Amino acid sequence: MLVSWDWLNQYVKLDMTPAEVAERLMMAGLNHEETHEIGHDFAINLEVTSNRPDCLGHLGIAREISVLWNRPLVLPPAEPAASATPVDNLTQVQVDNPGQCLRYTARVIRGVRVGPSPKWLVNRLATVGIAAINNVVDITNYVLLECGQPLHAFDLARLNGRRIIVRQARAGETFLAINHKTYALDETMCVIADAQRAVGLGGVMGGAETEVTERTTELLIESAEFDPLTIRNTARKLNLHSDSSYRFERGLDPQGVDWASRRTCQLILELAGGELADGLIDVGRKPTPREPITLRFGQLRRILGIDVESKVAQKILFALGNRELRADPERVEVMPPSWRRDLTREIDLVEEVARIHGYEKIPEDVRVPMATSHRTQTDRVLEKVRQALNAAEFDEAMTLSVVEEPWSDAFSPWTDAAPLRSSTPVLRRADRLRRSLVPSLLGARQTNESLANPVIELFEIAHIYLPQSGGALPIEELTLGLTSGGDYLAVKGVVEGLLSALNPHARLEVQATRQELFDARQAAELRVRAGNQPAAATGLSRQSC
Amino acid sequence: MSWHDAKQGGGTRWIEMGGAGMVDPHVLEAVGYDPEEVTGFAFGLGVERVCARRHGVTDIREFYKNDVRFLHQF
Numbered sequence: 001m002l003v004s005w006d007w008l009n010q011y012v013k014l015d016m017t018p019a020e021v022a023e024r025l026m027m028a029g030l031n032h033e034e035t036h037e038i039g040h041d042f043a044i045n046l047e048v049t050s051n052r053p054d055c056l057g058h059l060g061i062a063r064e065i066s067v068l069w070n071r072p073l074v075l076p077p078a079e080p081a082a083s084a085t086p087v088d089n090l091t092q093v094q095v096d097n098p099g100q101c102l103r104y105t106a107r108v109i110r111g112v113r114v115g116p117s118p119k120w121l122v123n124r125l126a127t128v129g130i131a132a133i134n135n136v137v138d139i140t141n142y143v144l145l146e147c148g149q150p151l152h153a154f155d156l157a158r159l160n161g162r163r164i165i166v167r168q169a170r171a172g173e174t175f176l177a178i179n180h181k182t183y184a185l186d187e188t189m190c191v192i193a194d195a196q197r198a199v200g201l202g203g204v205m206g207g208a209e210t211e212v213t214e215r216t217t218e219l220l221i222e223s224a225e226f227d228p229l230t231i232r233n234t235a236r237k238l239n240l241h242s243d244s245s246y247r248f249e250r251g252l253d254p255q256g257v258d259w260a261s262r263r264t265c266q267l268i269l270e271l272a273g274g275e276l277a278d279g280l281i282d283v284g285r286k287p288t289p290r291e292p293i294t295l296r297f298g299q300l301r302r303i304l305g306i307d308v309e310s311k312v313a314q315k316i317l318f319a320l321g322n323r324e325l326r327a328d329p330e331r332v333e334v335m336p337p338s339w340r341r342d343l344t345r346e347i348d349l350v351e352e353v354a355r356i357h358g359y360e361k362i363p364e365d366v367r368v369p370m371a372t373s374h375r376t377q378t379d380r381v382l383e384k385v386r387q388a389l390n391a392a393e394f395d396e397a398m399t400l401s402v403v404e405e406p407w408s409d410a411f412s413p414w415t416d417a418a419p420l421r422s423s424t425p426v427l428r429r430a431d432r433l434r435r436s437l438v439p440s441l442l443g444a445r446q447t448n449e450s451l452a453n454p455v456i457e458l459f460e461i462a463h464i465y466l467p468q469s470g471g472a473l474p475i476e477e478l479t480l481g482l483t484s485g486g487d488y489l490a491v492k493g494v495v496e497g498l499l500s501a502l503n504p505h506a507r508l509e510v511q512a513t514r515q516e517l518f519d520a521r522q523a524a525e526l527r528v529r530a531g532n533q534p535a536a537a538t539g540l541s542r543q544s545c
Numbered sequence: 546m547s548w549h550d551a552k553q554g555g556g557t558r559w560i561e562m563g564g565a566g567m568v569d570p571h572v573l574e575a576v577g578y579d580p581e582e583v584t585g586f587a588f589g590l591g592v593e594r595v596c597a598r599r600h601g602v603t604d605i606r607e608f609y610k611n612d613v614r615f616l617h618q619f
Contacts, residue, residue, distance in 0.1 A: 302584070303567070303584055345570070347569070347570050395611075395613050395616035395617055396616065397611040397616070398608070398609055398611065399609075399611065444611035447610065447611060447612065448611070448612060448613055451612055451614070453612070453613050453614060455613065456613055457613070458611065458613065458616075
């Protein structure tokens with residue numbers, strides 16, 4: 001999230017340096033990426049974690065600063081004056097897919113003069129990398145970056161039937177977006193349509209055919225709430241990610257929908273003139289009430305290990321927007337703010353107190369009662385395996401657990417069951433969980449051959465995945481694989497050496513084996529006499545030898 | 546966890562070496578601890594990052610390339 005220093009300054013007094021603010025925000029959970037000077041402003045890039053969509057707007061960041069520095073937060077006005085004409089006389093909204101579009105609100109402004117935005121607005125948008133288009137479009141972008149709620153302005157006169165129908169897209173329906181690219185839609189997507197066609201891809205992007213131009217005089221201002229999963233799937237399918245989809249995917253402040261609409265109208269009336277129709281068209285669910293949360297002050301000491309005075313803890317929670325419901329010397333019960341959906345449990349409140357009070361207040365030199373863990377049997381055996389193989393001049397390789405289909409099919413001595421597949425390939429076409437380490441090791445060998453390395457002796461210790469029938473989880477067997485430039489006897493010698501390092505009394509039995517990958521005259525299955533399971537299959541690859 | 550680096554450009558900066566944090570009470574509960582009695586700390590050390598710092602490796606992908614000339618140095 002890019003924030004403008006000048007812009008933040010409107011909501012909270014900043015007499016510290018950008019570096020000081022970035023440092024303090026980082027210590028409170030907003031990682032600082034970098035700061036650039038742009039004109040007379042600074043662009044500060046902050047990494048906002050997905051549980052904090054409230055910080056995807058300047059107001060959210062300003063709120064954090066106001067709490068951390070104990071300063072007042074000044075909210076901008078959002079009380080536009082309306083005319084006598086009721087909005088219901090000017091347009092209608094119908095939502096056919098309430099599962100995808102949870103709530104849709106509309107306001108109408110008539111008689112606007114579309115033109116360039118004032119310099120302060122253009123500059124602020126430029127700092128955060130947004131090009132100015134015209135005053136109305138700029139204002140919708142501005143309010144999105146102010147409070148995090150995406151908005152869209154339609155040219156009302158260009159909406160057929162002067163109305164909005166929110167519905168599922170139809171199979172084969174196409175849509176011309178404001179980026180002037182055409183997209184093929186399907187039924188899983190949510191469109192904003194007029195009486196005839198799709199004019200917006202809900203929560204993702206507006207349409208070119210109803211965009212606001214210099215000739216526009218009547219506006220319909222959309223402020224809505226969409227289902228995060230629908231938006232995420234649509235943006236991914238079309239590879240069309242926008243500031244809007246990014247925010248809807250993360251879930252927004254349900255109370256912010258109406259506020260953002262009023263704020264947009266306020267700015268439009270100020271900067272583009274016009275007359276706001278009275279009232280709000282509001283279709284869909286209303287914000288559901290939140291559950292109160294109780295913080296027992298004793299938990300602060302128990303979990304954080306330091307004493308935080310109950311007065312201090314309460315002050316932090318209230319400053320963050322939690323409303324006090326009841327309090328006594330032992331506990332406080334609060335209603336979390338609508339924009340903080342991540343606060344649902346007592347532990348969340350403990351975390352809020354800790355990060356605002358300051359993690360640096362937790363001393364570093366306190367003894368923590370801890371029991372050291374001991375190495376497991378597996379750890380001890382594997383260390384011996386590594387020692388033995390290193391002594392035989394082998395290096396340890398690490399390869400991916402998933403492989404491409406031809407590699408997966410090339411060698412599978414432990415099972416004939418089809419490999420498990422991941423729905424998204426990890427790398428290029430690699431989507432099969434491996435049933436043997438051998439193909440991956442041959443791949444590592446190939447890499448080394450292409451680098452003209454003369455001696456290539458590699459081993460790997462990793463899990464393989466042997467599928468089970470009936471939907472059970474696979475058997476994850478820890479296995480050792482080797483690839484060597486030596487012949488059959490040399491490799492057999494390495495395996496024997498390894499075995500005697502692990503257990504001097506164990507003996508290998510040699511049996512014939514048939515593996516497509518191996519040269520039959522140079523391949524064998526080695527078994528440890530004690531058990532029935534084959535311990536290893538060794539052989540020379542036909543292709544590489 | 547972080548690493549305070551005095552070498553970079555004369556100044557100091559942080560390098561992420563691994564994530565760490567307190568264990569969520571739900572997780573404690575799921576593995577049979579009473580979160581009212583027990584708290585936990587988890588450290589997810591980035592082994593390659595520590596190793597890269599220790600040996601002056603500038604590209605972390607080297608660890609996964611399996612080039613024997615690289616591996617044989619250790």
